[in-house]
Amino acid sequence: xxxxxxxxxxxxxxxxxxxxxxxxxxxxxxxxxxxxxxxxxxxxxxxxxxxxxxxxxxxxxxxxxxxxxxxxxxxxxxxxxxxxxxxxxxxxxxxxxxxxxxxxxxxxxxxxxxxxxxxxxxxxxxxxxxxxxxxxxxxxxxxxxxxx
Numbered sequence: 001x002x003x004x005x006x007x008x009x010x011x012x013x014x015x016x017x018x019x020x021x022x023x024x025x026x027x028x029x030x031x032x033x034x035x036x037x038x039x040x041x042x043x044x045x046x047x048x049x050x051x052x053x054x055x056x057x058x059x060x061x062x063x064x065x066x067x068x069x070x071x072x073x074x075x076x077x078x079x080x081x082x083x084x085x086x087x088x089x090x091x092x093x094x095x096x097x098x099x100x101x102x103x104x105x106x107x108x109x110x111x112x113x114x115x116x117x118x119x120x121x122x123x124x125x126x127x128x129x130x131x132x133x134x135x136x137x138x139x140x141x142x143x144x145x146x147x148x
Contacts, residue, residue, distance in 0.1 A: 002039035016051035065134035093121035
């Protein structure tokens with residue numbers, strides 16, 4: 001099935017790309033979550049608009065991505081959330097929470113779509129988070145989750 005990606009999907013492509021995927025993957029995962037729309041002839045207009053929006057948000061060069069990576073490596077991210085007595089969180093930490101914690105810690109402004117959590121963060125402690133700045137540049141951050 002041909003689809004148009006509306007968000008960046010790891011291992012598949014960036015927003016505005018037209019890709020061919022299995023029917024079930026598109027129908028059961030990508031389209032319901034809003035990561036993609038079905039490709040149509042009229043959808044080609046949407047592709048141009050998505051690419052323009054992506055170009056505005058996008059980090060243009062590898063040098064610029066490496067500069068942001070250097071800034072991120074110096075940031076200590078600490079996130080205070082509500083938790084129970086056993087150290088289990090009420091809910092979980094989202095990529096948007098991590099992006100706002102990076103900004104609050106004095107780091108650069110990072111788009112929440114670039115933050116990749118390996119597994120859902122549902123407990124207190126130290127966790128590893130990946131921030132994909134460019135297709136060739138990614139930085140791993142240590143996020144410390146503490147009780148509020």
